[in-house]
Amino acid sequence: MSRAGEHLLRELAPQVLGAVVRRYRDFEAAEDAVQEALLVASLTWPRDGVPDNPRAWLIQVAARRITDQLRSEAARRRRETVLAVTLEDDFAPSPDSEHEAEKEDTLLLLFMCCHPALTRTSAIALTLRAVAGLSTAEIAHAFLVPEATMAQRISRAKQLIKKSGVVFQMPTESERDERLSAVLHVLYLIFNEGYSSSSGSSLSRVDLSSEAIRLSRGVRQLLPGDPEVTGLLSLMLLTDARRRARTGPDGELVPLDEQDRALWDRESIAEGVELVSGALTQGAIGAYQLQAAIAACHDEAESTDATDWPQILALYGLLERVSGDNPMLTLNKAVALAMVQGPQAALRLLEPLSLDQRVASHHRLFAVRGHLYERSGEHALAVHHYQAAAARTSSTPERNYLLMKAARLRDQLS
Numbered sequence: 001m002s003r004a005g006e007h008l009l010r011e012l013a014p015q016v017l018g019a020v021v022r023r024y025r026d027f028e029a030a031e032d033a034v035q036e037a038l039l040v041a042s043l044t045w046p047r048d049g050v051p052d053n054p055r056a057w058l059i060q061v062a063a064r065r066i067t068d069q070l071r072s073e074a075a076r077r078r079r080e081t082v083l084a085v086t087l088e089d090d091f092a093p094s095p096d097s098e099h100e101a102e103k104e105d106t107l108l109l110l111f112m113c114c115h116p117a118l119t120r121t122s123a124i125a126l127t128l129r130a131v132a133g134l135s136t137a138e139i140a141h142a143f144l145v146p147e148a149t150m151a152q153r154i155s156r157a158k159q160l161i162k163k164s165g166v167v168f169q170m171p172t173e174s175e176r177d178e179r180l181s182a183v184l185h186v187l188y189l190i191f192n193e194g195y196s197s198s199s200g201s202s203l204s205r206v207d208l209s210s211e212a213i214r215l216s217r218g219v220r221q222l223l224p225g226d227p228e229v230t231g232l233l234s235l236m237l238l239t240d241a242r243r244r245a246r247t248g249p250d251g252e253l254v255p256l257d258e259q260d261r262a263l264w265d266r267e268s269i270a271e272g273v274e275l276v277s278g279a280l281t282q283g284a285i286g287a288y289q290l291q292a293a294i295a296a297c298h299d300e301a302e303s304t305d306a307t308d309w310p311q312i313l314a315l316y317g318l319l320e321r322v323s324g325d326n327p328m329l330t331l332n333k334a335v336a337l338a339m340v341q342g343p344q345a346a347l348r349l350l351e352p353l354s355l356d357q358r359v360a361s362h363h364r365l366f367a368v369r370g371h372l373y374e375r376s377g378e379h380a381l382a383v384h385h386y387q388a389a390a391a392r393t394s395s396t397p398e399r400n401y402l403l404m405k406a407a408r409l410r411d412q413l414s
Contacts, residue, residue, distance in 0.1 A: 001045065001046050001158035002046070005042070005046065005050070006042075007207055008050070009038050009041060009042065009209070010133055010207050010211070011027060011207075012054060012055050012058055012111050013034065013133055014060045014105075014106045014110075014130065014131040014132075014133075015055055015105045015106050016034050016055060016059050016062060016105075016129060016359070016413075017030060017031060017034045017105075017106045017131075018038065018105030018106055018107075018109035018112070019059050019105045020033060020034055020059060020063060020066065020111065021039075021108075021110070021112065022105065022108060023063065024065075024066055027071060027112075027130075027158055027162060028158045028159075028162060029066055030062070030066060031130065031158075032065075032066075033062040033063070033065040033066040033069070034058070034059075034060070034062045036065050037058045037059075037061040037062040037065065038058065039058070040061055040223040041054070041061075043057060046100040046106040056185040060225055061324060062409070065333050072281055072370050087208075091235060097270075106131070106215065106218065107215075107218050107219070107222070108320045109130060109131055109187075109213060110127060110131055110174065110182060110183055110187075110199045110219075112161075113126045113127035113130055113131060113186070114127065114182040114183050114186070115157075115160070115161050115164065115179075116164075116175070116178065116179070117160045117161060117163075117164040117268045118157050118160055118161070118381065120182050120185070121143065121159075122153050122156065122157040123151060123157065123182045123186070124182060124186045125139050125143065125154050125157065126154055126157040126158065126161075127155050127182075127183075127186040127190075127349070128142070128186060128189060128190060128193075129154055130192040130212060130246065131186075131211075131215070132193070132208055134190070134193060134208075136150050136151045136154065137301075138281055138295055139154075139348075140192055141394070142192070142193060144358050144359070144362070158274060162250060163328045166408070167365055172360045176222075176223075180219075180223070180226070180229075181228075183219060184219075184228060184229065184232050184288065186230060187212050187215055187216050187219070187232060188211050188212075188235075188288070188357055190208055190211065190212040190215075191208070191209050191211075191213065191216075191236050191239075191240075193205065194206065194207065194208025194209030194212060195209045195239060195240060195243065196212070196395075206236070206243070209236070209240055209243070211234060212239065213233070213236050213237065216229070216232055216233040216236060216339035216391070217233060220233055220297065225282070227279040227280070227282035227283055227284070227285075227286065227289055227291065228279075228286040228287075228288050230275050230276070230278065230279040230282075230289075231275075231276060231279045231286060231287075231288035231289030231290075231291070231292045232288040232292075233272075233275060234271075234272045234273075234275035234276040234279065234289075234292040234295075234296075235272075235288055235292040236266045236272075236275075236296075236298055237271055237275070237297050238268070238269060238272035238273070238276075238292060239253075239295055240265070240268060241264050241265040241266075241268035241269045241299060242256070242264050242265075242270065242299070243371075244261060244263045244264070244265070245259035245260050245261065245263040245264055247397070251397060252400060252401060253397045253398055253400070253401040255401075256298065256304070257304040261302070263284050264299065269296075269299045269300070272292065272295070272296065272299070273299070273300065274294050274329075275292070276289060276292040276293055276296055279292070280293065281302075285318070285322070285411045286320050286322060287319060289317040290315055290322060291319065291320055293315055294315045294316070294319075296313050297311055298312075303346065307339075307388065309336055309339040309340050312336045312338055313336040313337060313339075313340050316329070316332065316333040316336055317333075319411075320333070327353055327358050327359040327365075328359070328364070330349065330350065330353060331353075331359070331364055331368050333349065333363060334347075334349050334350050334368055334372065335368065335371070337349055338371075338372055338375060342372070343376040344376060346372050346376035347369065347372050347373075348368060348375075349394075350365070350368065350372075361392065362392065363388075363389040363390075363391075363392035363393040363398075363402075364389070365387075365389075366385045366388040366389035366392065367385070367386065367389035367393075369381075369385045370384075370385035370386040370388075370389060370402070370406075373385060374409065379409045379412060379413055380413060382405075382406075382409050383406045383409050383410050383413070384408070386402045386405045386406035387402070387403070389401045389402045390402035390406065395398070
């Protein structure tokens with residue numbers, strides 16, 4: 001199947017799953033049916049062409065699959081009369097309602113995955129699987145847990161939803177407020193996986209980051225006055241604005257201080273700055289607003305040297321107070337601290353992370369230490385840490401970049 005066809009299926013998958021779940025109230029069965037429909041599409045569309053209404057086509061195929069399954073079960077239980085279902089009437093939206101149905105089904109699935117019966121981490125993991133289509137391995141990497149642990153967590157989440165008996169519909173205002181932080185967290189993780197892919201040969205997966213931005217816009221339409229919703233959308237736009245400059249001609253990683261800022265998307269930067277500026281005046285300041293403010297400091301600077309590093313360091317201090325203990329935040333703060341107080345101060349800040357099981361063996365800890373040792377002129381230690389980081393990352397572009405840094409410094413030592 002072509003790349004355009006794959007992108008279309010990825011975009012339609014959460015919409016179709018949301019529609020089928022809403023109709024049949026069985027998440028696990030609906031997911032199996034939609035996966036089969038996507039497989040049929042991938043085999044038949046290249047040969048027969050994409051149907052005029054691909055979303056309705058996928059829904060109908062998935063609905064037939066799940067109806068056949070229900071009919072078989074009902075026959076065994078002598079309850080055939082329960083299956084008086086007319087699929088065409090249920091799933092044939094009028095042209096005027098088509099766009100609204102697509103948006104509602106995707107948002108329904110998004111909020112439904114942040115189900116009150118689930119723990120926060122399980123809800124986020126399930127949404128990453130169902131809405132974004134991430135693999136279990138990718139989700140496990142995002143949570144810093146083994147793949148087997150994440151597989152069990154997702155399976156339990158599906159079973160809990162099935163047993164809870166809660167109606168699958170858009171949540172009420174109070175229910176929506178309860179689930180909102182989980183929804184925002186999952187969108188944040190989807191965007192991060194798309195902007196900086198945790199594994200594979202590509203540095204980024206634009207389909208995922210674009211989907212996260214699209215969904216965030218949808219949530220903001222529902223809640224235009226929520227400053228954290230606005231802050232998250234701003235953060236995504238300000239970060240994604242640098243995407244074209246992050247890779248070189250051969251797909252290699254280009255770090256922030258070496259990027260051609262003329263390639264940055266000024267329209268996205270302007271929108272992101274406007275959004276975060278408004279959000280910061282709306283009331284309580286949250287983590288996404290602060291991260292967006294940090295991103296704005298980077299995006300509005302003409303160069304790395306012209307960046308307001310003291311302001312960024314101060315924002316990281318506020319972010320620590322809002323977010324609590326977060327080793328990845330400490331890694332980011334260390335880079336800003338090095339620009340203000342020097343690399344040795346930043347290395348001291350990172351010392352406790354060696355005992356933190358969440359990141360003690362994570363490639364980012366070794367990569368940041370390599371950067372700090374390089375800045376302090378301790379090139380032998382920098383080479384060691386760059387090589388250690390390269391051995392721990394599953395991203396090919398990132399591994400190549402780290403090995404290149406190590407090789408250049410090793411050449412200077414010889």
